[in-house]
Amino acid sequence: MVQRKLGVIGGSGLYSVAGLADAEWITVDTPWGAPSDALFCGRLDGLEVVFLPRHGRGHVHSPSDVPYRANVDALKRLGVTDVVSVSACGSFRDDMAPGDFVIVDQFIDRTVARDKSFFGTGCVAHVSMAHPVCGGLGAICATAARGARVTVHDGGTYLAMEGPQFSTMAESQFYRDQWGCAVIGMTNMPEAKLAREAELCYASVAMVTDYDCWHPRHDAVQVTDIIRVLHGNAEKARAMIAALPALLGTEHAPCPHGCDTALEHALITAPEARDPRMLKKLDAVAGRVLSGTAD
Template sequence: MSKWTLGIIGGSGLYEIDGLEDRREEQVETPWGAPSDTLVRGRIGEVELVFLPRHGKGHRLTPTEVPYRANIAALKAAGVTDILSISACGSLKEEYVPGHFVAADQFIDRTFARDKTFFGAGMVAHVSMAHPICPRLSELAAQAVEASGAMLHRGGTYIAMEGPQFSSLAESKLYRQWGCDVIGMTAMPEAKLAREAELPYAILCMVTDYDCWREETEAVSVTNVLEIMGHNSAIARKSVVKLAERLSGTERTPDPSGTDTCLDYALITAPDARDPKLVEKLRVIAGRAL
């Protein structure tokens, strides 16, 4: 039976997960450097979990400084089959109230200072990002949040900004005009790199504030974000346990959206034109296709 090995990337406020048996830490190096922190491995029931705090313990790294490529490569090398990202976000819709969760299914990438691909000159690939979220994993995660007692919104567009500053009022209003639902700083290029590594990816967005478009409400600040983050993080930790319990004893079949084999249709560089050094470097994330 094919088993799940669930990678959890914890965002702001989520630096540990509960209920891990056989807990152990692993120091990892990748061809793209070290990840944000040590990997924490363990299991809940029959499901292996690998946890990585995105900003490092103590929140040491800004959104721009997060080593996104190393993080995804480390999880891939650790045998992870699927990734659940948990991220704090701001709400761009009245009905997405601070304290709610959003299982986003689309992204707009407005980041500009980050390495966004494992590939490059000598080995070019173009993966599809039309549907960036694994619907199976997203639905299972959504059910786990609901079972934990939180309000969950299915679907939504997450706009990723560079940060680390919060939005201006003009930007916040513009993103609402674009039809965005939540705003954050870390889902990109994380989701793109997960796709290149053939790892199904889903995200749970923890709403902490109304950004600054809602002028009758105090503009977002670290102080009011922290006030609600503790509650959200407790729900997120509980949801991870419930998700693992749902997966335990359930066979993992190939991802119905095809992420497991997406590189079959993405590699474009002819074999005789490939850079051997880059190909070797890529084996950790693309070895199946190469």
């Protein structure tokens, strides 16, 4: 049985986690460059945990500049099996109020300026994103958040925008009324795609900070308003994370949703045509299938 190791990617406002035993910041080198920051590794109630601040401590990376490939590679390289992504978001629904958490189950990717795959010339792969998150891990996050007395919404489509500017009124109304999106953010794509390529169970916990700019009874979003809500959301997120070990356990069984075998039939480049230089870069994220150990 594989030992479970939980990776937590902290978004805006969440730059650290408390309570990790034997914790240390570890610098990880990846073929895709440096991650957003060093990774904070330790144990929480017996479960190995790796925390990565998505924007870096001090919030130094904008959404477009986050080194998403390096981040996911570093987590995989450290043996992470499950990733909980925590991020700030705007809400398109009245009932999803600031301070609420949304367990995202779908995405619409509107980003345009980011590297979205580990694969490419020399080794091509196509993974399924029909169901882009791990339902089992998401359900556990929902239970943990409710235990921390957070209002949780099960399911919702996350519109990933490029940023760093917030939406225009026309965009906000269009995403809400025409596309039926639940929340909007800037960072879950291509993160979710890369986690799937790395065969990691991935859950997205979107923490509502505002109503974007569509709401007739609320002013357009301002950074000062977001920061005020962020502090409260960060404490709720820490409480949710603290509850996860008891719910997850320390053994990682095969994922019933197939997250840990996503590459099983995804590689399309013939073995003899694969570029050895590309294969070397893929040693962590795709080592299971490239080493010939696929079942």
